[in-house]
Amino acid sequence: EIRQSLVLCQNLTLRPYDPQRGIEVGALLGLEDEKGREQWLFLAPDAAGLKVDMVGQMITVITPRSPLGKSLLGKFEGDEVEILVAGARQQFAVTEVI
Template structure:
């Protein structure tokens, strides 16, 4: 698995998500400001509801723009056995049941998933318990986190 290719897929997905969000925000704005949605009485809330939706969509657009900018500015370095896992690392993890997963440590866009030749790769950030625990770890290290009172343990199987 190539981390530059994964990074490129993440950027493509963010651009596509931004396009969808911008169109949704524009539609919500047009609905909120359309003359047919002007309230006729205090119980007519369609225009108000549409304005809340438009505001939420606009916020989502800004969040995606921020994630895109941060990910575009991410400089990818080759894995350094002295520094360990850092921002921009692509890594394989195995849980206690032997299930494997691929993660990409990014500054933003947590939860975004891309598919690399049938293998899902999930973006995580250092703000998450797992992302924070992985920083500075090395291939072969174990990582333990507690989420909602449950202990989870992972082995770092591969780092790129």
């Protein structure tokens, strides 16, 4: 339902998750930070920063040009990614990829 709503409302194309290839542009994924906070991201070719409310779930659009987007490419469910933001390290776990 989130998948269809995102495509219909924002005209963004979701790419089916291929567990052999990992996360690619078009992936909808859940991330958890070190403090256990979860967020949903859509990895899109553009429209970075757009926030979409789908059935009560906020989804943030990021691009592969962002530090987080770049670090997510090719990752899989259960993988961890680490980025530097303003000199501070942030770690995230990929909890789900749709």
